[in-house]
Amino acid sequence: MTAPARPSTPDIAAVKAYLLDLQDRICAMLEAEEGGASFRTDEWTRAEGGGGRSRVLENGTVIEKGGVLFSHVHITQMPASATVHRPELAGCRAQALGVSLVIHPRNPYAPTSHANVRLFVAEREGQEPIWWFGGGFDLTPYYGNEDDCVHWHTVAKDLCAPFGDKVYQDYKRWCDTYFFLKHRNEPRGVGGLFYDDLNEWGADQCFAFMRAVGDGYIRAYQPILARRKNTPYGEREREFLLHRRGRYVEFNLVYDRGTLFGLQSGGRTESILMSLPNQVSWRYDWQPEAGTPEAELCEKYLVGRDWVSLS
Helix, strand or coil, rough: CCCCCCCCCCCHHHHHHHHHHHHHHHHHHHHHHCCCCCCCCEEECCCEEEEEEEEEECHHHHHHHEEEEEEEEEECCHHHHHHHHHHCHHCEEEEEEEEEEEEEEEECCEEEEEEEEEEEEECCCCCCEEEEEEEEEEEEECCCCCCHHHHHHHHHHHHHHHHCCCCCHHHHHHHHCEEEECCCCEEECEEEEEEEEECCCCCHHHHHHHHHHHHHHHHHHHHHHHHHCCCCHHHHHHHHHHHHHHHHHHHHHHHHHHHHHHHHHCCCHHHHHCCCCCCCCCCCCCCCCCCHHHHHHHHHHHHCCCCHHHH
16 A cells, blocks of 8 residues: 655645546547547556556647647656756656646637646655646737737636735746747747746645646636637638747747656657647748738737736
8 A cells, every 4th residue: 555645745646636637627628629529549658667648639620739648757867857957856766747738729810728737756765855846838829819818817817816926927927938939039929827846835735736727727728719719711821820830849849848858758759749730831031021910929929918917
């Protein structure tokens, strides 16, 4: 029988149960919006220990590519991507469990969404475990819509409110800073929440915040997808969608900590790269024409605005 978790450390079994249920609920919400196609389920294990459950939906009417991944893996030695900011973890063994997802709708007026919630527990013989929670969610529109951005950030602010007056502003700012393409000098989207290394509130409160973020993603994204999935569009909008998806791919392959951690820790490549869209394009030095909706995206939306103040 597994010994009960100490009060000072998270209850891994409870976190795992929540994450599996969250994956189920997110997939159910997305399938309801899709109205036909279902997620393919792929269960896998790792030789080093642990495994996961990948769910992928491709070529749907609404969702062109969507992946919702649960994983709970055991790591014998923390990879460089984890120890560069936390050198005290070098040589530790660890457990990492979480849900991560990226949804790429087919319609250019329906934004891409990303979310993840995770727990790391690092251990060394004779020492107390080092644990922390991390995650968040962010939105990447291709054609801007103020109502969508205000709704997204209002949900984010409301879920943060019980945890402190500054939590939303701090984690919004961190999101704006993290999801930024330095080589393009532009944000990936309109932000949301991002947090990492969270343990100062204690295990129970940190786990409660994980649940608030995971449940908040569903409340934030479902109404936006429902409103935009049937918006009429043409070849022009579709070409711009594929062009802007290139920025998304660049961030995931160059900067994303989760991608680097997964690959460096010997993770399952198909699951790690499930966030990449099936179709994308790069056009050499292409710039949108002034005064067009395509130009408005960069001028009005990709600027780190205070969206909640517009509500």
